[in-house]
Amino acid sequence: MLNESELASWLHTTLLFRDLSRSQLVFLLRIAQLQTFNKGDLIFQEGGEATGCFVIKTGRIKVFKMSPTGKEQILNIFEVGENFAEIAALDGKPFPASAEALEFSELLFFPRVLFLDLLHQSPDITINMLISLAQHSRHLAGVIEDLSFKDVPQRLATYLLNLNDPQNDAHVEGSHPPTSPTHVLTLDLTKSQLAAILGTIPATLSRAFYRLSSEGLIAVNGPKIELRDRDRLQAFSQSFTQSDS
Amino acid sequence: MLNESELASWLHTTLLFRDLSRSQLVFLLRIAQLQTFNKGDLIFQEGGEATGCFVIKTGRIKVFKMSPTGKEQILNIFEVGENFAEIAALDGKPFPASAEALEFSELLFFPRVLFLDLLHQSPDITINMLISLAQHSRHLAGVIEDLSFKDVPQRLATYLLNLNDPQNDAHVEGSHPPTSPTHVLTLDLTKSQLAAILGTIPATLSRAFYRLSSEGLIAVNGPKIELRDRDRLQAFSQSFTQSDS
DNA sequence: ATCATGCCTTGACTTAAGTCAAAGCTGATC
DNA sequence: GATCAGCTTTGACTTAAGTCAAGGCATGAT
Numbered sequence A, B: 001m002l003n004e005s006e007l008a009s010w011l012h013t014t015l016l017f018r019d020l021s022r023s024q025l026v027f028l029l030r031i032a033q034l035q036t037f038n039k040g041d042l043i044f045q046e047g048g049e050a051t052g053c054f055v056i057k058t059g060r061i062k063v064f065k066m067s068p069t070g071k072e073q074i075l076n077i078f079e080v081g082e083n084f085a086e087i088a089a090l091d092g093k094p095f096p097a098s099a100e101a102l103e104f105s106e107l108l109f110f111p112r113v114l115f116l117d118l119l120h121q122s123p124d125i126t127i128n129m130l131i132s133l134a135q136h137s138r139h140l141a142g143v144i145e146d147l148s149f150k151d152v153p154q155r156l157a158t159y160l161l162n163l164n165d166p167q168n169d170a171h172v173e174g175s176h177p178p179t180s181p182t183h184v185l186t187l188d189l190t191k192s193q194l195a196a197i198l199g200t201i202p203a204t205l206s207r208a209f210y211r212l213s214s215e216g217l218i219a220v221n222g223p224k225i226e227l228r229d230r231d232r233l234q235a236f237s238q239s240f241t242q243s244d245s
Numbered sequence C: 001a002t003c004a005t006g007c008c009t010t011g012a013c014t015t016a017a018g019t020c021a022a023a024g025c026t027g028a029t030c
Numbered sequence D: 001g002a003t004c005a006g007c008t009t010t011g012a013c014t015t016a017a018g019t020c021a022a023g024g025c026a027t028g029a030t
Helices: A004-011 A022-031 A086-091 A112-121 A123-149 A152-164 A191-198 A202-214 A230-237 B004-011 B022-031 B086-091 B112-121 B123-149 B152-164 B191-198 B202-214 B230-237
Strands: A033-037 A042-044 A052-058 A061-066 A072-078 A098-101 A105-111 A183-186 A218-221 A224-227 B033-037 B042-044 B052-058 B061-066 B072-078 B098-101 B105-111 B183-186 B218-221 B224-227
Touching: A004 A022, A004 A052, A022 A112, A052 A086, A052 A112, A061 B123, A072 A123, A072 A191, A072 B123, A086 A112, A086 A123, A086 B123, A105 A112, A112 A123, A112 B123, A123 A152, A123 B061, A123 B072, A123 B086, A123 B112, A123 B123, A152 A183, A152 A191, A152 A202, A152 A224, A152 A230, A191 A202, A202 A218, B004 B022, B004 B052, B022 B112, B052 B086, B052 B112, B072 B123, B072 B191, B086 B112, B086 B123, B105 B112, B112 B123, B123 B152, B152 B183, B152 B191, B152 B202, B152 B224, B152 B230, B191 B202, B202 B218
Parallel strands: none
Antiparallel strands: A033 A105, A042 A098, A052 A105, A061 A072, A061 A098, A183 A224, A218 A224, B033 B105, B042 B098, B052 B105, B061 B072, B061 B098, B183 B224, B218 B224
């Protein structure tokens, strides 16, 4: 069915399955189906019946809501090794959001019923699942905080700092770890997509970029963003605003 | 330590522990501590170190974020039988939000380490926990959708319909189930608190109430709200708006 | 009964951000 | 190398919603 040895050792690097035995991993592969999607392919749609849970082998997936008039709010973007669509797989209710491939992606798909069996059989997986869901929930709470407390330029600043700061070493192109005087990062999203992450529209995002640039906090060159003053950017991202009672 | 027989049978009505055996329930009570809080008491604060997980025996708890300037965003209000603060208990990172008692409340508290042991020992609880977390995540996704797509009057309409419509028979005071020509509900929150749920401030909420009233969709009398036209209210709650690109 | 506190509402004002449409870019294709 | 499509930016405009402050209304205490 699948290239077992290769996939099994890859599964080991995954959040959900990292601490399973080799035999458990091979068993997993009996349940999973490998599905591939091209850039732009819809994986499932909000409101659709829950089918199962996915783990990303390659590619990137955006999970989003769409308003009746077509405004998009991205809830999360998932990368290699991460899992998504657990919520619907768990409770069997309709998908709470839609999912689409941002690039060519290979996904391991676990049909819902088999996935639930799996949980009942492997407490380890269940606990990992729990931790994963907890992380996703934390992220959602953060999105709410940003939407409720911050204006668009602040949300943009927050996003850029998150991309750059943490162990998130990807995207960073600046000097070497210890002392990097300037920090340049490259967006791996279109600005329209970034707007949908920040809960706004491209026109407004564009003005937010202008604002941060004109204050000397960043310099923008296409998808390359230089953080010129991380400290002030940090301060800006949590400064008081009028949109905040 | 605690009144075991009473508590054990009550635990049985709880989401988390509903399908446990009597002996498991009694074991649970060895771990749990009963804590009581008065109205307005802070249970834990965002950013504080994770202590453990709570189940509500009596009372109501609001979980919320507070902005630097003091704007409050309520993430969820939990009622009897529900559990909260699982996220921090699971991953051990700081609390993502604060919690406060809305009224006198008795909580069963499970210290984090013991709680984690519990999960490792009882797959049933772990699965229930997963389902519970999935529900909470769904709710957060809904909050994001509302904040991103709807203006304040629409969020208010959505909230009122949710209070009234579903199996949520509490709050409803109108005629008897089959044909209730008008639906009157009573808010069990102050309007300031409702504003914090809807991601706005009291002044704006007040104008939203006026708007819905003046269009004949509802009638407000203090905390009593009559839904005068559920169909139009429903339509209004998802109508197109300018705040939606 | 009166006072005071807290909650809610109202008014006048300001502003962030969405709308719509036009014009720039950029990169891909033929 | 020219054209085309899609993304991005800009401009002029509108509006939802926050700010601040004042006034009303109620409840509960002295």
